[in-house]
Amino acid sequence: MPLRVAPQPGESLTSWLCAYAQRNDVTWREMLTATGLHCRAGDMEYIGWACRLHSHEIDALSDATGIDSGVLRAMTLDHFAARGLRIVRRPTRTRRGALNRITCLKRFCPQCLRENEARWQLAWSLEWTFACTRHQCLLVDTCPRCLxxxxxxxxxxxxxxxxxxxxxxxDxxxxxxxxxxxxxxxxxxxxxxxITAQQVINDVVAGDTAAFTVYDPVTRTPAHVVADLRSLADDIAQTRFRSTDITRIAPVADSFAAATHVLQAPDxxxxxxRLRNHITASAVIGVARRAGLAYDTSTRHALAGAIELAALDTELPVADALRYRTCTAVPRTPRRPAAALATLTRGLPTLLWPAWATYILDEGPEIDTAQRAALACLAAHVGTDTRTPxxxxxxGNxxxxxTELLAAMRALRRRQDRADVLNRVIVxxxxxxxxxxxxxxxxxxxxxxxxLLATIENRRRDRDPLRCVAFEYLSGLPRAYAPWFxxxxxxxxxxxxIVAEQALSExxxxxxxxxFLRYHGIEEPIIAMPALPQRITS
Ligand SMILES: [Zn+2]
Ligand SMILES: [Zn+2]
Structure with missing residues (x-):
């Protein structure tokens, strides 16, 4: 190639090679052959090298053009691998598949093209670049004539x-x-x-994370922030836009700007x-589908997932709110393994201890059987994804x-103090x-x-009620299951x-x-339960 062309700052490799060919008035085929990127006629359309150059390709390209190998490497998407962009050159023979979709030139700023000899920026190929901050406009992603x-x-x-x-x-x-x-x-x-959102994104991609104070500054990295931004933006887009529009520039801009605003919150x-405000009025999918997105995100990106779960809190059934702890400051994905759940349910009576039920519901001592059963069941839901049945x-239900149990669980959702009740269940x-x-x-x-109490002195007219109450006390089961009920x-x-006169403590x-317990070889106290937290009296 007789005429040399220098790459522009931030230019994409494809753009530079095209400019090089145009200046020398050669075809793309001749250009690729001269630079050693392609030798065979059949593979001219596989531009996997725009993702990442192999070292022999860098050497050949550097020899042919006189450009430093570091500069060449920075012109491929590999430059953003440290920010979590997944770079794969497989399959190498993808013709117009996923690989070319991320490497091809697809968005542009017309004014930049006019001012910069029609050179395309590498950053325009990134999913999070939607605007030109210099010209204060959205990038264009469609041809004005053929659309x-x-x-x-x-x-x-x-x-x-x-x-x-x-x-x-x-044609x-x-x-x-x-x-x-x-x-x-x-x-x-x-x-x-x-424009502000795009600038903040550009800054974090360049390594400046100062705008994101929700992270611990010691462990915060640009890759973390970029990953959370991408997953938030992706879920916002899927929540607010039809799937056919999701890759269009306006929805992309909207989703990334919303994600940036959300992630810049202090906690x-x-x-x-903020996330709720962005999506409540405009969601095109239901709560169940949104919850699915949030659950999925929480397994891969803890912070983005926590934000999405917290935004869903009041819309979730109480059982799910407890599984994901959405009512707490740090919602998270369930991680109680089955064995730990078995241990936990061993320690729980079928009907929650009256003292704990009173504490959790913050009501008088008369809490009915269905509610106590529901509370015990809910306590076992915290942090596990095992199904309710x-x-x-x-x-032991x-x-x-x-049916009664589920109804009692659902009733909790309508309470004014739902969040307080759920937080006490978590305690x-x-x-x-x-x-x-x-x-x-x-x-x-x-x-x-x-x-049980078969020989108790019959000082009351009927022994059965006492035995039923004792049965419930010892077994944790509803007294309706007792043989004498x-x-x-x-x-x-x-x-x-009998409960009121505390006959069981006679x-x-x-x-x-x-x-009775000793007869069955059980060396346990008659009753034991976790200590109740001290109530803070205001
Ligand atoms: Zn521009
Ligand atoms: Zn066109």
């Missing part, structure tokens, strides 16, 4: 490249090209918010509020209890998993209670009376219950 992407995946082989013209075919057989003048496009002006709660069965779950309880409720649920109003009344009854 398709402005460039084919690779330059035309037997033409002298011209980067100011649309290269899409103008069905591809013999002619559209040829519209891309520099004559009128770009859409970008709002100051969009997760503020970020979640499995958890409920592990806790029968299928018949299930219980965390205590249970930190300190093992002294009672194996799993064993107690399966005991034969036939002989009668489903009448009078019986229920008698049971309540020495004879305590002794009888102790004897």
């Amino acid at each position: 398709r992407a402005p460039m084919r995946p690779a330059p035309l082989i037997d033409k002298v490249p011209d980067l100011t013209r649309c290269t899409q075919s103008a 069905r057989h591809g013999h002619t090209i559209c040829g519209a003048d891309l520099t004559a496009c009128t770009p859409e002006l970008a709002s100051p918010e969009l 997760i709660a503020t970020a979640a509020t 499995t958890i409920s069965t592990m806790l 029968t299928v018949a209890d299930f 219980l779950a965390d205590q249970l998993s930190a300190i093992p309880t002294a009672i194996d409720y799993h064993r107690r649920r399966r005991l034969d209670y036939t002989h 009668r489903d009448t109003e009078r019986f229920a009344h008698m049971c309540s009376a 020495p004879a009854v305590t002794e009888g219950m102790g004897d």
